[in-house]
Structure formats: C-alpha cells, structure tokens
Amino acid sequence: MTHMTRRTALASMGAALATPALVSRASAAEVTLRLHHFLPPVAPMHTSFFEVWAAELAEASEGAIEVQIFPAMQLGGKPPQLADQVRNGICDIAWTLPVYTPDRFPVAETMSNPFMVTNAEKTSVALHNLMDEFGGDEYRGMKPLAYHTHDGGKLHTRDAPVLSAADLQGLKLRAPNQSTGDMLAGFGAEVVFFPVTEMVVGLSSGVIDGCCLPYEVVPAFKLQELTSFTSEPAAGARGLYANSFSLLMNEARYEGLSDDLRGVIDAASGIELSRRIGKQFDGFEAFGRGVVEKHGNTIEEIPVEEINRWREAASPVHEAWIAKLNDRGHDGAAIMARANELLDAG
Known part of the structure; x- marks a missing residue:
C-alpha cells in the first residue's frame, strides 16, 4: 500500500468492511519487533516509555506491528554488546549507551563529557541535532530512532557529602564514563568504571x-538505601555529566517493512521522540529525588563558584576529546563548539 496508509484505506471502505478487517489484523501482527535493553522491568524507562511506545506503534499500525520487549538483557549478552546485537539482527531494536563501547561512537559520546548537560529535554534535542549535523556515519547498519540523555548526574556517597574538589581526594567512586572519570581522578578520586547493573554489589x-x-537511577537499584548523602550542582550551573543514549533499529529490518509500516516507525521516531524521552527523564529525575528525600538522606548543594572551578579544571578533558575526534577524521573543535552552542541556545 504505497500511497495510502492503512488507516486511510480502511476509512475509505466503510464500516461494514472495516470492522472485520480491524479484528482480523489485530488478532495476528504482521511484524514482530524484538526490543532489547539492560534495565530491570521495574525501571521507569521500561514501564513509562518502552511499554507505552510499543502500544502506540501497535495502535498506529492497526495491530500490524507488535513490539516484544526484553528487559534486563533477557536475550543474552551484556550491555556493551547491544549495538552489535541490533546491527547483527539478534534483536530488531536496542537501547544502548555509546560509553559502554568507549571511543566507538565518538560524536554520540561527546555529550557524555563533563558539564555538557543542562536538563534532559534540552540536552536530548541538542544531541539529536549534533548527530544530524556531524554523526550520520557512526551507526552504519543501524537506523537511529532517537538520541537522548538523562539529567545531570549527582554524587551519591555513603559516609560524607562532596562539596569541594578536596572532598574527592581518595574517594573510591564508580564513574559513569571515561571522560567524567578522568575529571574525578584529576581531583584525586580513585575511579572505577563498570555498568550500572553491577554497581549495587560495589556499594554493598x-x-x-x-x-x-542521576537521581532517576536511584529507585530501580534502591541506591537510597546504599548511600546517605547526595551532592548536586547548584541550580543554574551545568550538570556534572550526562550519558548519551541511542535507540537503534536494525537497518535491514526497517528497510524490509512495507511503505506504510516504515511510515509508522518514522512518525514515532526522530527529534520529537528524542525531546519526548528527554522530557520523561526530567520527570524520572524529579521522582528519584523525591525517593532520596523521603528516605531521609542528606542532600547538599555544590556552590556555583565551585562548579565553575571544576569546569575550568575539566578543560584538559575537553581538549583531549577534541583531539580524539580529530583523530577520527572529525573537526573536534567545531563539534565541541556546536555542542556548547546548542546547549546555551534558548
């Protein structure tokens, strides 16, 4: 059905014919897409986004598209393998972090550098624009459906708050990615990096x-019970960091769909989906902060002046990232400048 959507075609038939068609189509999906991710099924990303989005695709396709969701790596493998799983067809759609395969998707990973985040919605739109402008070749064999970030990260600690760089001296911290780890190590922290799924054991x-x-991760892993203090940048300051995410579809699977079903996928993806996921993450963030407060943990604010000192101290990390982008054939300075311009706009 090249020139008409299913909905248009059905509407033109008349009620008597359309109703049986809808019933028969809904009883057996024409396309089943397997979506794989690493978070537990109780995580808000699973319940508030993936399940809702899957239902929207089913409705928009009149039941022709069924999305089967496999949380917690139920299809096997480890989180760093998700991009390859979707490229190789082990799953049809995957949600993954570029930082889990460091330096492999350097443009997408750029927003994971320290202090490259305002809030999740605005930063997700900035990331999507940055990828459209500079990162089009990074996901060969895959069709990106959305790019987004979470809100800025906070420091959650067991024994004392972190209010200055001096407080980081000798602190054993799980870093969220290599570049943020480099910054924290520069302040004297002892940094380790492993996926968030292994962090509970590390803290316990x-x-x-x-x-x-970010706060949004706290409820799913009950981090409020494993830490007692949270240190967050003052309002108005850039966030400490935000990891970037990519929602990817196997390119051959997408191209193999009929025109109208590709249209359904197109309408449910793109920059507006990136904006929507970012906005949801801002909501997840507010909820997670409430969980920390309700548990009675202490929340302290890192002053703007201190954050500005940290940003200045992090400039070698940014310079190293520019050099890394240059080594990959990009104009690193242009990418970093454009990222900051997008973050500061509006």
Missing part, C-alpha cells in the same frame, strides 16, 4: 564509597 561490598549518577 564497600568496593566503592559512592557513585556519580
């Missing part, structure tokens, strides 16, 4: 004293 066993994460 005392391998680490704390972690750098």
Whole structure:
C-alpha cells in the first residue's frame, strides 16, 4: 500500500468492511519487533516509555506491528554488546549507551563529557541535532530512532557529602564514563568504571564509597538505601555529566517493512521522540529525588563558584576529546563548539 496508509484505506471502505478487517489484523501482527535493553522491568524507562511506545506503534499500525520487549538483557549478552546485537539482527531494536563501547561512537559520546548537560529535554534535542549535523556515519547498519540523555548526574556517597574538589581526594567512586572519570581522578578520586547493573554489589561490598549518577537511577537499584548523602550542582550551573543514549533499529529490518509500516516507525521516531524521552527523564529525575528525600538522606548543594572551578579544571578533558575526534577524521573543535552552542541556545 504505497500511497495510502492503512488507516486511510480502511476509512475509505466503510464500516461494514472495516470492522472485520480491524479484528482480523489485530488478532495476528504482521511484524514482530524484538526490543532489547539492560534495565530491570521495574525501571521507569521500561514501564513509562518502552511499554507505552510499543502500544502506540501497535495502535498506529492497526495491530500490524507488535513490539516484544526484553528487559534486563533477557536475550543474552551484556550491555556493551547491544549495538552489535541490533546491527547483527539478534534483536530488531536496542537501547544502548555509546560509553559502554568507549571511543566507538565518538560524536554520540561527546555529550557524555563533563558539564555538557543542562536538563534532559534540552540536552536530548541538542544531541539529536549534533548527530544530524556531524554523526550520520557512526551507526552504519543501524537506523537511529532517537538520541537522548538523562539529567545531570549527582554524587551519591555513603559516609560524607562532596562539596569541594578536596572532598574527592581518595574517594573510591564508580564513574559513569571515561571522560567524567578522568575529571574525578584529576581531583584525586580513585575511579572505577563498570555498568550500572553491577554497581549495587560495589556499594554493598564497600568496593566503592559512592557513585556519580542521576537521581532517576536511584529507585530501580534502591541506591537510597546504599548511600546517605547526595551532592548536586547548584541550580543554574551545568550538570556534572550526562550519558548519551541511542535507540537503534536494525537497518535491514526497517528497510524490509512495507511503505506504510516504515511510515509508522518514522512518525514515532526522530527529534520529537528524542525531546519526548528527554522530557520523561526530567520527570524520572524529579521522582528519584523525591525517593532520596523521603528516605531521609542528606542532600547538599555544590556552590556555583565551585562548579565553575571544576569546569575550568575539566578543560584538559575537553581538549583531549577534541583531539580524539580529530583523530577520527572529525573537526573536534567545531563539534565541541556546536555542542556548547546548542546547549546555551534558548
């Protein structure tokens, strides 16, 4: 059905014919897409986004598209393998973090540098624009459906708050990515990096004293019970960091769909989906902060002046990232300048 959507075609038939068609189509999907991600099924991203989005695709396609969601790596493998799984067809759609395969998707990873975040909605739109302008070749064999970030990370610690760089000295911290880890190490922290799914064991066993994460992760892993203090940048300051995410579809699977079903996918993806996911993450952030407050943990504010000192101290990390982009054939300075311009706009 090249020139008409299913909905238009059905509407033109008349009620007597349309109703049986809808019933038969709804009883058996024409296309089943397997969506794979690493978070537990109780995570808000699963319940408030993936399940809702899957239902929207089913409705928009009149039941022709069914999305089966596999949380917590139920299709096997580890989180760093998700991009390859979608490229190789092990799953049809995957939600993944570029930082889980460091330096492989450097343009997408740029927003994961320190202090490259305002809030999740605005930063997600900035990231999507940055990828459209500079990162089009990074996901060969895959069709990106959305790019987004979470809100800025906070420092969650067991024994004392972090209000200055001096407080980081000797602190064993799980870093969220390499570049943020480099910044924290520059302040004297002892940094380790492993996926968020392994962090509970690290905190429970005392391998680490704390972690750098947004509030939205807290409820799913009960981090409010494993830490007692949270240190957050003052309002108006850039966030400490935000990891970028990519929602990817197998390109051959997408191209193999009929014109009208590709149209359904197109209408449910793109920059507006990136904006929507970012906005949802801002909501998840507010909820997670409420969980920390309700548990009675202490929330402290890192002053703007201190954050500005940290930003200045992080400039070698940004310079190293520019050099890395240059090594990959990009104009690193232009990408970093454009990222900051997009973040500061509006």
